[in-house]
Structure formats: structure tokens, C-alpha cells
Amino acid sequence: MDVQQSSSYCESRTRWKFRELETFPESIAEPSKRIMGEHMFQTEAHAELYSEFRPAPPVELLKIVVSVCRNTDKLLDVGCGTGQSTEPMTEFFGHVIGTDNSEAQIAQAKRRQNEADLRNLEYRVCSSNELTFEGSSFDAITACQCVHYFDLDKFYAEAHRVLRKDGILALSGYCIPVPSVGDPEMDAAIKERIMKLCRVELGPYFEVDIDYFDRCYETLPAPKSGFELVEKNLKIIKEWPTNLHVYLSYLKSWSPYVHFRKDHPENDIMASLRSDLRAICQGVFQQKGDSDCKVEVDTRYFVHIFRKVD
């Protein structure tokens, strides 16, 4: 994989981000509304939205993880949400267990499991701080788009305990997805509007620093001991052709948005975003309904993979 190319992409993203920060300096300076992991994704309505509109990781990423595993008997997916990152792993592992500290997310995950009749899969409510499994139980642990919420020291210690000898710990995530309509001027305006959403409107409600995603987890503290880095891929693109309705619904599944609406039920920022995006893309969207307004939301995923040592 092209780590070289990936880093330079990250650097250019970083430069671009700083330009954005100059435009919106007040954005992440005031993390006054930050909420910790155990208070997020808790309601049934949120979990339903999550289940319907969150993307699954690209198969290429899953295959990279599988390729470094010495055994594929048992996998644990921590912070599994409603199962998007867990279900596809049932193809590659003999048995898969998904855990999450939200009962609502796990209930949705189980509903999906029943619908798909996936038999080598089980779910359990449990915190990343205390994995309720015996030591040396798993060949691999995955955590997709969630490890930034965890108490990392506790999680790494628990991951080390429940992994078997030479077991794999794969931490993955994705950069903030921005839609494109294929017109450079419109795309630049869309990007600016989405950054305003993230950094200004929802900025104080982001539980974690957006830097973690923007810099592809390069700034996330790695395990200090007990693991060695075996693979890093910072540029795995998931092609996501979709439409305006799905994209806006995806944004509504963000926990910062859910918490913002709780504090400001009168302020429908998604309605304003929708009308701004429709105005920016008027020439392309015309009078079509949201579901007929096509957008490409190609999304950049990244993964850092460690092997248990000692």
C-alpha cells in the first residue's frame, strides 16, 4: 500500500483544514458540549436511523485486516453499533461477536442479524473498558469508527488480555464524507457548507476532536506496549453513489446532531443545510425530489493494524 501517497494526502488535507479553521476560527475552540461515549447512541430512534443510513466499511479494508490474521477462528468487533462493521466479517471468521455499550444499538444489530439469518454471529452489551470475555479468546479485534470515544488505556489493556497469541487489533475509521455533484465550483461550495456544519454549527457538540478523522487517526495515541504496528493504510476509498435524501439522513444519524437537536429543538439546522445544498446545486438538482438528486459521497477510510506481542 502507498503509505507515502497516503501521508501526503493527509498533509494536503491538513493544510486545507487549517484554511477552513481560519475561516471558522471559533469552531472547535470551545468543546463545551462534549459528551462522553456512554451517553451517545442510546435511544431507539437514533439506533434505527443509524441502522438504516450508516455505511458499511469497504470490503477492501476488511480483506486487509483478514490478510494479516494468523487465524480466523474468532473475531470481536468492539463498538459495533448496529452491526455494519460486524456482519461482513462473518464471511471471513468462523465466529464473530459484536459488542457495544448502547443497548439500543445492540437491539438493532440483533434485529438485523435475525433478518439476515447470520448464525455465526452474536451480540453483547458491554463497554470497551471491560470486555466480558476470558483471556486469550480472540484471533482478532476490530473497532470501526469508534475507538476515538474509548478510554484508550483501558481498552488497549483489555484488548491485549482477550487476544490470543499473535492476535490482531485493527482500528479503522473514515474522514467526514462530503458529497460531490461533479462540478468543481459547486463541489467547493458544498465542501465549505459541510465544513461549516461540522466546525461551526455542530463543532461544540462533537464528542471528539475532528482532527482524529481528518488526520486518519495519525494523532490517536497508539498502544504504548504489548502491540506492534503491522500494517497501516490511510487511503481506502469507498465509492458511495447515493442521493441527497440518504446523505442528509446519514448526517442526522451523527450523535453531535442528535445532541444539538436536544438542546435546540427549534433550530432545524438540517433543513437549512438542505436548502443551502439545493441552492448551491440548483443547476443540477433543478426541481427534483431529494431522492432523485444524485450525489457521489466517495469516502476515505483508514486502518491501523497492530499485532499482540509477548
Ligand SMILES: C[S@@+](CC[C@H](N)C(=O)[O-])C[C@H]1O[C@@H](n2cnc3c(N)ncnc32)[C@H](O)[C@@H]1O
Ligand atoms: C460511530 S459508531 C460506530 C459503529 C460501527 N462500528 C460502525 O462502523 O458503524 C460508534 C459506536 O461506539 C459505541 N461506543 C462508544 N463508546 C463506547 C464504549 N466505551 N464501549 C463500547 N461501545 C462504545 C457507540 O454506542 C456507537 O454504537
